[in-house]
Amino acid sequence: MIYRSRSVEPLNWEIVRSITSKSEVYNEGVGLTGVLLASRTHFMQAIEGNFEDVNATFRRICRDERHTEISIVAFSIIDARLFGGWGMRGIGAFDFNQKIEKELKGKYGEEEGGIHFPLEEWQALAMINDIKMMRDLPAWKK
Numbered sequence: 001m002i003y004r005s006r007s008v009e010p011l012n013w014e015i016v017r018s019i020t021s022k023s024e025v026y027n028e029g030v031g032l033t034g035v036l037l038a039s040r041t042h043f044m045q046a047i048e049g050n051f052e053d054v055n056a057t058f059r060r061i062c063r064d065e066r067h068t069e070i071s072i073v074a075f076s077i078i079d080a081r082l083f084g085g086w087g088m089r090g091i092g093a094f095d096f097n098q099k100i101e102k103e104l105k106g107k108y109g110e111e112e113g114g115i116h117f118p119l120e121e122w123q124a125l126a127m128i129n130d131i132k133m134m135r136d137l138p139a140w141k142k
């Protein structure tokens with residue numbers, strides 16, 4: 001599944017790491033994998049795994065007071081994982097270099113000064129794929 005939400009406070013690496021460090025432990029324990037993108041203002045997360053575990057984890061995530069305005073972007077059955085091996089990789093889209101940021105803003109639009117996280121499944125998948133291709137960038141951190 002993929003959802004996007006609004007953070008209640010401006011995002012930075014400290015917040016992203018505090019979420020992913022705990023999520024990794026839990027997710028790896030139940031076999032969930034995925035990626036958490038953060039702009040200054042929004043989250044976009046992809047979670048993949050067993051149907052029940054994805055549901056249970058999403059219910060917990062929805063109750064989390066660190067974010068609001070949660071919108072489901074996609075929920076579907078897939079043949080193969082996109083993020084196998086990543087318990088929950090955090091990506092700070094607020095920390096991309098200028099060239100990459102400009103490119104992504106041009107492609108996906110701008111939102112409150114940052115990169116706009118799409119509400120359409122195909123666009124969200126395209127963005128995640130673009131970012132995956134940039135994994136050698138310094139902004140690609142845990």
Ligand SMILES: Cc1cc2nc3c(=O)[nH]c(=O)nc-3n(C[C@H](O)[C@H](O)[C@H](O)COP(=O)(O)O)c2cc1C
Pocket residue numbers: 019022023024026027036043045047057060061062063064066067088
């Ligand atoms: C944007 C965001 C993404 C999160 N992703 C996960 C996740 O993938 N797995 C997870 O176990 N918790 C995740 N959490 C944390 C949960 O919301 C929750 O705090 C944590 O699972 C502990 O839940 P509990 O206090 O009910 O035990 C996320 C929180 C936020 C704000």
